[in-house]
Amino acid sequence: MPTTTHSGVHEPPAAVSAVGLRKAYGDKTVLDGIDLRIPAGTVFALLGPNGAGKTTTVKILSTLVTADGGQAQVAGHDIATSPDGVRAAIGVTGQFSAVDGLITGEENMLLMADLHHLPKREGRRVTAELLERFDLTEAAKKPAQSYSGGMKRRLDIAMTLVGNPRIIFLDEPTTGLDPRSRHNMWQIVRELVADGTTVLLTTQYLEEADELADRVAVLNGGRIAAEGTPDELKRQIPGGHVRLRFSDPSAYLSAATALREVTRDDEALALQLPSDGSQRELRSILDWLDSAGIEADELTVHTPDLDDVFFALTGPDRPNQPKEAVR
C-alpha cells in the first residue's frame, strides 16, 4: 500500500496491512473486501455489532482461518505464504482463550514457555516476572478455573507475552468484565503500546475504541463502513446540535414557532437545532435569540460521539447488513 504522505515523508511501516480480504461460509459472505493498514506501535480498533466479521478478520490475520480472497501482511510476512513467520511475530488472546482451567496459572505460563522453547530457568524467570506484572502472583498456584473473568483475561495476556510478540490481537478483551477490570485491561493495553507493541483490538464498546485506539474501523456487514481517528469519525456524521430548554411554556412556543429546522420536545419544553458546535454558529444562534427577544433557561451543546457514528453506520437499514447484526 502507498505510504507517502502529502509532505513526501514516509509513514511508519505497517505492522499489519490487508487488501481485499474476503471470506464466505457456504453462501454467506462474512467478509466482503476488507482493507486495513495498522502502523507499527499503534492501537487499531475494529468496531462492529455482533456478527459483523470482527473475529473472522482476527482469525484470518492470525492464520487460524484462510481467506477466500485478498492479501495480508503481518510483521512483513504474507499470511498465505509465510504463516509460520506471522505466528512467530504475533500474540492472540480473546474469545478463543488459551487458558487451561484445570492447571494453575503458573503451570499455564510454564507450558507456554515450553511451547516457545525457552530454557527451563528462563521460562521460570519470565513466568514469575509476568505473573507479578499482571498481579497474579498470589493466585499463581491456584487452578485457573477458580480465577475471576478479569484474572483469566490477565493470565491470557500474560501467556501471550511469554513469546514477546511485537503485534497483539485482542479479540473483545473486555467483554463481560466489570468496570474496574475493564479499566485495568485498558491500562495493560496502554502499557503494551508504550513499549512499542502494535495492538489490533476488536470491540463492541465505543467507549473502549475512543479510549484506546489511534484509529478505528467500523465493520458492518463484512465491509468497512468508515475508518479514521475517533475524532475524524465523529466529524464525518451529523449529530451535533444545540439544545435550548425553557421553563416558560409561552417562551417555548414562540421560540418553536419562530425557529425553523428545529426538533421539538413538547414534554421537556426543549428545542434542538442542528449545529456543528463551532463558535461562529453558536454566536449566530445567540444573536438570533437576542434579536427575537427569546430567553432560554438552558443551552447545551452536543457534539457527536462515537455512539452517533456507530448508530449512523451500523443501523439495521444499512446496506449489506447481515440478519445476525440486527438482533
Ligand SMILES: Nc1ncnc2c1ncn2[C@@H]1O[C@H](COP(=O)(O)OP(=O)(O)OP(=O)(O)O)[C@@H](O)[C@H]1O
Ligand atoms: N466457522 C463458521 N461457520 C459458519 N459461519 C461462521 C463461522 N464463523 C463465523 N461464522 C459467521 O460469520 C459471521 C461473522 O462472525 P464473526 O464471529 O466474525 O463476527 P463478530 O463480528 O466477531 O461477532 P461477535 O461480536 O458476535 O463475536 C457470523 O454470522 C457468524 O455466524
